[in-house]
Amino acid sequence: MPKELSYTIEEVSQLLKVSKLTLYDLVKKGELPVFRVGRQMRIDANDLDTFIHREKRTDSTKFQPPVRELNKNRIKDSAVIVISGQDFVLDILGKYVEKRTSFKTLRSYTGSLNGLISMYNEECDIVSLHMFDGDTGEYNLPYTKKILVGYPYVLLNLLSRxxxxxxxxxxxxxxxxxxxxxxxxxxxxxxxxxxxxxxxxxxxxxxxxxxxxxxxxxxxxxxxxxxxxxxxxxxxxxxxxxxxxxxxxxxxxxxxxxxERYDLVILKSAKTEHLISVVKKILSSSEFQSEVHSLGDYDILNTGTVYYDSF
Incomplete structure (x- = not known):
């Protein structure tokens, strides 16, 4: 059997000189096919070649991030959502979301601030945050209020650590x-x-x-x-x-x-209403909380608590 060549998102990001968030956006829109080995996404070399040939342009826009043509506050029509953050508990959350909805979850291992900015640019659906504000002594909300200007959103607790x-x-x-x-x-x-x-x-x-x-x-x-x-x-x-x-x-x-308070933020819209409801139920469920608690070193006392819910 001939050896099939495939790439990780990281490798394609380096090859094309674009951010991983740009690639996640292309995957969500169905423009770049992927397959998964466990929870890791991979891109077949032939599919990548096909994409490159299709997208070739003679102008200066070649391989620039795609233009945002969709309205604010909506999950794209694809049945894929991107969860941003690095903690292993986010993989568990993704598993529960897939069990309870038709969504497939992809993971973006991006830091809190960069994840929040990507949400502002409509590139992520669930962003995890643990950002300390020294002036108020508070976590996360001071940053979300400043960055998600003009967006309604819900901020709820995943865990403390x-x-x-x-x-x-x-x-x-x-x-x-x-x-x-x-x-x-x-x-x-x-x-x-x-x-x-x-x-x-x-x-x-x-x-x-x-x-x-x-x-x-x-x-x-x-x-x-x-x-x-x-x-x-x-x-x-x-x-x-x-x-x-x-x-x-x-x-x-x-x-x-x-x-530190480790929270989740999700933009509010008609398209995300179901997702928000499901995530709230997951976080409040004894099944999810027991699984997180069993990992040790996580405080689930406030898991599922809504800390902010804008209009």
Whole structure:
């Protein structure tokens, strides 16, 4: 049997020099066929070639993001929805959505702020958020109010979890607070711009009047919690910001500093009315909450709570 060549979304994104969100949008519209291996999407090489030949243009718009031709606040006609965020619980949510609706769910592993911006551009259907606002001490709502201007939406809780510092076994620098990041000799590993962990760090540095320029390793970025924890575990960094569960996975110590609210936002429209209703029922169900609770290190006390519901 001849070997069939296929690509991941990440690989096609690099090949075509476009964002992964652009590709998710093409998939949702049915313009770029995909198949799945487990929960990972793959694109057949022949389908990619067909798409490229079909889309070839002689003008400067070649491979630019597609024009948004649809009205605000609607799920596209495709039976596919995109869930943005990195926590494993979002995969569980996707599984429940597929069980209770005709939708197929795709995952975009994008940070909170970038996911919210993609929702503003009508590229995502469910976005997960954990963005700390230092001025109010509140999570998520200050950002959604500023970015989703003109959009009605619902913001509801998925879970809460501890966030803080990843440190080496024994915490050799005795780090116990955000202010301790200003110690001499400490090397940090950071998250990418737009991620909730990056926002948390930047806000805490601002509140503690610590200049990022004075922190060694601030420009060393990783794109997920596990990579940050691994950098600390391997000795490439002394400290990083992340969540409790991943510290245990990486075999390092964890200094809890804040309980972060991990929420979901969904735009409201006639097209999303059913989706919102289903997600609310899933989050409130004992079956979903028991499965999340069994994972450990997640607080489900407020799971399903609606924190904001605009007109």
């Amino acid at each position: 501890k966030a803080g510092l990843y440190v080496k076994k024994g915490n050799p620098f005795n780090l116990t607070s955000w202010g301790d990041l200003n110690q001499d000799g400490i090397t940090i590993v950071n998250r990418e711009k737009g991620s909730g962990a990056r926002i948390l760090l930047d806000e805490q540095l601002r509140l503690n009047e610590i200049s990022a320029r004075n922190i060694k390793g601030y420009d060393h970025e990783e794109t997920n919690h596990l990579s940050v924890a691994s950098a600390v575990a391997s000795g490439h960094a002394d400290v990083g910001v992340g969540i409790e569960k991943v510290a245990k996975m990486a075999g390092i110590d964890f200094v809890p500093l804040i309980t």
